[in-house]
Amino acid sequence: MWFPRLASDRVLRARPVDGPFVLTLRESNTDRLYCLNAAAERLDLARGMSLADARAFCPDLLSQPARPDLDAQFLTALRRWALRYCPWVGHEGVDGLALDVTGATHLWGGEEEMLADMQARATRAGLTLRLGIADNRGAAWAFAHFGTGQNRLEDLPVAALRLDDKTVTGLQRLGLRRIGDLTTAARAPLARRFGPALMERLDQATGLLPEPVTPEKEPPHYAVRMSLPEPIGLAEDVMGVCARLLAPLCDKLMAQETGARQLCLTLRRVDQGSQQVELHLAAPMRDPNRILPLFRRGVDAVDAGFGIDQIRLEATQVEPLAVQQIGSAQAAPDQLNDLITRIGTRIGLENIQRYLPADSHIPERAFSIAPAAFSAPQNGWSAPRPRPLRHFPPEAIAATGPRPPARFRWRRMTLTTGRAIGPERIAPEWWMSDEAWRSGLRDYWKIDTREGRRLWLFYTPQNPGWFVQGEFA
Amino acid sequence: MRVDLNSAFPLRPARVHEVCGAAAVSFAAIAARGTVLWIRESWLPETLHPLGLMPFLAPSRLLLARPKDQTDGLAVAEEALKDGALPFVVIEITRPLDLREGRRLQLAAKAGGATGLCLIPEGMGSNASETRWKATPSFDPHREDSTLMRWEIIKNKSGTNGAWNVRWDQETHRLHVVSPAGERPGSARPPG
Structure with missing residues (x-):
């Protein structure tokens, strides 16, 4: 799957625009075109052109700065969507996905039907999608990027082998324009001239070298939910449900060696309204017996209305927390952290502070004040001259x-x-x-x-x- | 009759005490034990200077709480005293405590075993407090780095009142009781 206009499609999905539209990326003090929509491509604008030139060609060009980080997030979301076709989906560059559909096509009625379904869904979502299907990953990439109609791999240009521009130009100078020319040419002189990468790419495209699709790991999801057959209204009952939700959540945190730093309890009422109880912890934590009492103050403030029938508990922020050996001197900092959390629910966690030494001879700046939950006590105080209390x-x-x-x-x-x-x-x-x-x-x-x-x-x-x-x- | 400072001074644990006067902050810094929670409303412009605090108390043992008003401050104090994770809690009072608030603090301190100390403006004492001290700095003609102070105990629920001149020794971290000028060895006898 190749999304040739992923970045501009993403922006235009949120705010459709008629006419030419480009995204620009600032490179060495020049705004260059990063991604164009179909109307802009029809006007012979091209990627890498400077925005000033493009404006000269096309005065009514609309532009917007590109956000490659959001594009990457969007591609990750698309990867999750592509899991509906097969379980083996990996990223392919910054604007493509590789799917290993072996054994999954018959579920969609065959390869053709599956490709048609993908194309239809992408079009409905406002995305330009080019598909290529082949027996191996290299050939599929070639068909997605360069395939037109029913042609064979041998007829595609050499650029379809995922080569860098220099190699492609070099091959064209030698008169080797198609992949078919390469397969029939002698390998040894080519390898000597262009290095092993060319032969590797060729073998990957023809299937002589295997190239597996690496599926991405799903990030762990720290949320649990419980739906109740009858609505509940007592604070004790809510705390009871909360205790039952905390147990599996903390098991999950334990398995991942993480601790929750911020928890959110969402209580959905019978009348579809919902209320949230947020808990900011002074230290990452995964002990249900310690977390549960900290919810007490928030749960007491909840208005149950006609009753609560669904409760969801999510750890919105987690931090790594390694498993520790049980020792004797562990209790005191835990108790202090619990106290800080409890006070923090009342006055805000950032209002519990501690002094840290700072390197300055200005009296006001000889120390800094940091939230106690996010800093450790430091020694190393020194006062060369007496300072006032x-x-x-x-x-x-x-x-x-x-x-x-x-x-x-x-x-x-x-x-x-x-x-x-x-x-x-x-x-x-x-x-x-x-x-x-x-x-x-x-x-x-x-x-x-x-x-x-x-x-x-x-x-x-x-x-x-x-x-x-x-x-x- | 002279009263021994040791009968009152390390402040009785699991109680809430009060101190007023110009040297109240010094008194609190000297009286503090273990990790200290210092509750001070966020709108007050004055701050404790950690380097100035160093001769009395390591700044790493200090936690500051900055509530927005006294109601929040008292809630924090009650929570901290009841919990007992911190052995010493200092509360800066800006308006007089009523009987209920003073009593609640006292009960919380009893439950958690922590010591509380309210820094009060003069005349804002609460009836529930265990002791009330007045600390004023005094001029020491003999030493430059002196921390000579006069500590008076002006209310004591279980003991007698008294007054002492004390000085903090920065090197040894000890409190010295200084005899009044006339009774020092080597000094001239007071006239008459």
């Missing part, structure tokens, strides 16, 4: 001169300087633009006041002013 945005005080004031007012208190230790000069980090450090250098002083408070003051010599920024213990 409490730290707040700078508060201006009335004082002048580079020496600390003998008396000053701060937060409606009159304070007398008993001892001043300093200055410690800190220069702004010029490679970071920080609004607060626009005033330039800072000379920090530790002021012990006679009233007892030990404050951290700074003076900005380049922009004179005194500020209080912190308080020592």
